Amino acid sequence: MPRVTRSNVHRASVLSCVLSVTQWLERVPYWLLAIPLRLAVATVFWNSAMTKLANWDAALQLFRDEYRVPLLPPEIAAYLAVSIELSMPVLLVLGLGTPLAALVLLGMTSVIEIFVYPQAWPTHIQWAAMLLVLLCRGAGRLSLDHLISRRWSRSIRSGESSTGP
Secondary structure, three states, rough: OOOOOOOHHHHHHHHHHHHHHHHHHHHHHHHHHHHHHHHHHHHHHHHHHHHHOHHHHHHHHHHHHOOOOOOOOHHHHHHHHHHHHHHHHHHHHHOOOOOHHHHHHHHHHHHHHHHHHHHHHHHHHHHHHHHHHHHHOOOOOHHHHHHHHHHHHHHHHHHHHHOOO
């Protein structure tokens, strides 16, 4: 029979406390975690668009001289980037078309990482991680996606029950 010592009791107490905290954290609803993910990523890209729009000539010069995105003329790349940076954050904040918005921004992040600033991978991997969670899990309950999904499934259920033989 193992001896009961003060250190064994202390270890058991610490372990019990850690397990309790872990179980409590596992009960945090996903929608509550998704909100800061959506807002954080949206803010990064929105601020980038605002910076470009504040001095469009300088932004175009960056696309010509520094960014040099392959296959696209600098002007088209700049307009495309700003369009994405303005529209996708709005969708993320609203939680509307979240997987699509996350996928588009993940693509943009990949282009930035591969062709523009590969040395900034620690930042890009953080964006990518947040976007992958949103792509795979969606916006959560506090979103237009969830509201539309609930309405859609209700209408399908009511349609199925009314279409009998």
